[in-house]
Amino acid sequence: MRDVDVSIIENKLREACMAIAVEYSHDIICALKKGEQEETREKSKAALRMLLENAEIASREQIAICQDTGMAIVWVKAGQEVHFTGGSLMEAINRGVAAGYHDGYLRASVVDDPLFDRKNTKTNTPAVVYCDIVPGDEVEVEVMAKGFGSENKSKTKMLTPADGVEGVKKFVLDAIREAGPNACPPMVVGVGVGGTFDSCAVMAKKALLRPISQSNPDERYRQLEDELLEAANQLNVGPMGLHGKTTALKIQIEQFPTHIAGLPCAVNICCHVCRHARMVI
Amino acid sequence: MKYNIKLPMDLETRKKLRAGDEVYLTGIIYTARDAAHKRLHELREKGEPYPFDVKDAIVYYVGPTPPKPGHAVGSAGPTTATRMDPYAPELLDDGLAGMIGKGRRSKEVVDAIIRNQAINFVAVGGAGALLSQSIKKAEPVAFEELLSEAIVRLTVEDFPCFVGVDTLGNDIYDE
């Protein structure tokens, strides 16, 4: 058994929430620069230049890259040899997120009741939390701050086995086309294939945690990711929807075994502000 | 074309703008997003006055992050205009001169833009830090309890955006 005080997780989450709001990851910056070089339309180039300039200002002044600093999603992979001490893990997670959003001057964007009251909780909590129990005595925590301009354009569909690869391709590309300018392209697109109705949407979100410099380890899925990226960048949505070649920066697919009767598919659209961090305790 | 525009915009200025033009706005704009639009609509239904004069005004669809000490606002980029589509036509009919956001507008909004000779501007989504540099002053106007969704009067200088939908109904996204 290894004791892990939940306050360690709280503090690390606070710091991570503050950091990902103001700084793009290196791979996103590289992809935006590459896009800027490859675009030929002046307006589309200018939009990407503004994003790069924005990134510099955000990092220099330590202010949020985007005013939608997102809803926090936290994944905890707890080793089964770990014993959490110091109180409730869930409460510590929410305290960490709340402190990060407060101390980082980030926007509180969560309402208490989705349908009737819609009153701001003022803390940007509760976070959406997923927990997995894994072998070992370490705790891995990942956090994502998901903006809703792009979240609103995400989709899930129960395809049939007969729809196959072509069905998945069509569903993904239609989602990207429909998302268009509203999702703040260039986008990062998470795709979940298989599992069940619910797990496939979670996979699509989880796919967004993978650094965009990495592809699916299964060769067939890696190829599908590449094909979809190429096709997405021919849709002529372009940066900010001003047309051009830079519609998506990466397509990330995650797959899972499924039922003989089904082919669930989910597309979680993320904008270029694809913010997440991973820590191991 | 590229224009530096002093707000409020007169009709002549609005008429010469074309979808795709690059513009830099200087003057007063008002923030309002989902919750504030709902409140404005409710006031209108009850026959009560708006908390600011919408005649010739520009509304910016934004919910900024809280300002750091010494800053007028925090990060302040556009939110998706499409969500405000149900409310935009009545504001345009009441005299609103334009809106700033990102994304597409409904046919009803485009019709109201043409009918009232207004403009829908688009700003770069996700460039909130950059856009905040053009915002010099922020003064609360109404609904402060809505936090980032409150209505705030912003003084902007050379605020960069594009003409999204012009007075003829042309759309930058269909160029």
Ligand code: SF4
């Ligand atoms: S979709 Fe992304 S870039 Fe656009 S406003 Fe939301 S968080 Fe910001």
